[in-house]
Amino acid sequence: MSNEKTIVPANGYAMLFLFIILFLGGIILGFLFKNPLPFLGTIIGLILLPGFVLVNPNGSRVLLLFGEYIGTIKKNGLFWVNPLYKKSKISLRARNFDSERLKVNDKMGNPIIISTILVWRVSDTHKAAFDVDNYENFVRIQTDAAVRELASKYPYDNFADEGLDEDITLRSSMSEVNVALEKELDERLSIAGIEVLESRIGYLAYANEIASAMLKRQQATAIVAARHKIVEGAVSMVEMAIDLLNKKEVVELDEERKAAMVSNLMVILCSDKDATPVVNAGTLNH
Structure with missing residues (x-):
């Protein structure tokens, strides 16, 4: 639960006008009439002076009186408070x-x-x-x-x-x-x-002591995942090729030749380098 109390003290400009009248008026009248009594206004003005407080935009002043929390000024401007108040500045800006x-x-x-x-x-x-x-x-x-x-x-x-x-x-x-x-x-x-x-x-x-090892580990994991995808795609393509050959009756393959075809296609599709074909100029049996 918040115990913050937001207060708006007396207008500082009115008190500033009063301070000027008391301070300067006391000095002028004191020397003009050569009487120490007007200097009392100057002393009162000096007592009022510590009560002025300036609050900038997104700023605040926390007021204390002999250890007792009085309130917080959050409104920006010039104000006047009890001269005995302790005024602590706390910024409300984002940081x-x-x-x-x-x-x-x-x-x-x-x-x-x-x-x-x-x-x-x-x-x-x-x-x-x-x-x-x-x-x-x-x-x-x-x-x-x-x-x-x-x-x-x-x-x-x-x-x-x-x-x-x-x-x-x-x-x-x-x-x-x-x-x-x-x-x-x-x-x-x-x-x-x-x-x-x-x-x-x-x-x-x-951390530096394991960064190199972990980088190799990440690379190995990525390579394994990529190979897994390649093998899945290659098996699917080989299966599709055999099904199309059988469906269109392009050539009849026995189990031995079908296994050789599958082996060759898997090598071509899964290799990380381009395959170099060897053309057989004779028959399928030689």
Whole structure:
């Protein structure tokens, strides 16, 4: 529950006019009439001076009186408050935070390097000022903790030989991972009155000590998957060729010649290089 109180103090321009009258009027009248009594207005003006507060757009001032929270000024402009108030400035603007690249372990224990980009702003000045010691430092530490927590929940990639059946991985499911990261950060930073506007993974890679091995592993997995597709297509094409030959009765093939034809077609279709044909100038039997 928020304890923030938004207040609109006295108009600063009216008090500025009063300050000029008291300060300058006291000096002028004091020297004009050579009487110390008008200087009392100058002293009162000096007492009023610390009460002026300027609030810029998307800025705020948190007011305290001897340790007691009075309220927060969020309206921009020139205002005047009790000169005894302590006025703390808190920006309400959106801010970017690019975290450091952290070395963490994913769900499978593989070391990875990961960082995040966070867009945030203060939504509750009372929580930001009093519920945490330093809300900016709090954002940095909790962001790093959230990234470590997120990395431990998902594998970097999905490899069949590890027996994984994960729909979400850090590498291939960036949208889902970013949503989970934003939810995790929102829960952690809400205690400090911080609103998470956007969060996403800024950098993701294997750690240097396993990067080369994992790259070879990814390449091998891709090659195996590609070969699997090629074999499926080749078998389908061979089957279609034999069916068409039989259907149109172009040539009659016994089982031995059919096996030889299948073998030749599979070599041609599955080879990673162009096949070099050998033309038989004799008969089928020689």
